[in-house]
Amino acid sequence: MSSAHLGLGSKCPPAHKCKLRLYSMRFCPYAQRIHLVLDAKKIPYEVVNVNLTQKPEWLYSKSPQGKVPVLELDGDCLHESAIIADYLDDKYQHWPLHPRDPWKKAKDKLLLDQFNKVVCLLMRMLRSPRNIDKLFMEELMEELDVFEAELTARGTPFYGGSRPGMLDYMIWPWCERSDMPRIVVGDRWNLPKERFRHLMEWRGAMKDDEAVKKSFLESSVHAKYFMSAQAGSPDYDLLLH
């Protein structure tokens, strides 16, 4: 997973027939979603890491907007993390991640859609960390209240029940990074433990999941990458130094 990130002027490595290839970037939360699904389902795959500031010319032939993740199989590609994740769950039906019940599956997709608001708020914060104030934190916590209430209502350690399911894996990358803002902005980032008791327990349980362990990085590492990106030269190969 931590091979060097290929950039402008690089050659795309030749692909193997019938083997899934994931174009990724080590610190991209959307790409991490796909690592999690592939690892949870124990599907063999290879990884090609891509430099997203000096993009290789060939990236656009695989992804119209030049974004990762991209999943490639026999010369054909899929992009958009949620679509790739659904494809993998449909295709590899052992160890299903979505609920079998279509109603429950639809409900989980609504929640995932709702999680985009959390993602947008986090991105807003990371763009201008100086602007974090009480109002911002309250807005964010109100969005997180929905996820705390849902976990409480389900009464299970994971949204997926006794083990992580698709919703767990789709929201995990941002939750893995949830201590990172504290490193960046200090005490202004404060999520009260009592208000998010179940989410905190969930976070602890997720860290013990085998698939999560495979791509897990400590917040200090995420922060280091974030600060390099913030300074204008993202250190994609940070883990290789």
Ligand SMILES: N[C@@H](CCC(=O)N[C@@H](CS)C(=O)NCC(=O)O)C(=O)O
């Ligand atoms: N909606 C996309 C978002 C993917 C995305 O934004 N990836 C970022 C890296 S984390 C990217 O490729 N950025 C490059 C760019 O925007 O040019 C998904 O869910 O896959």
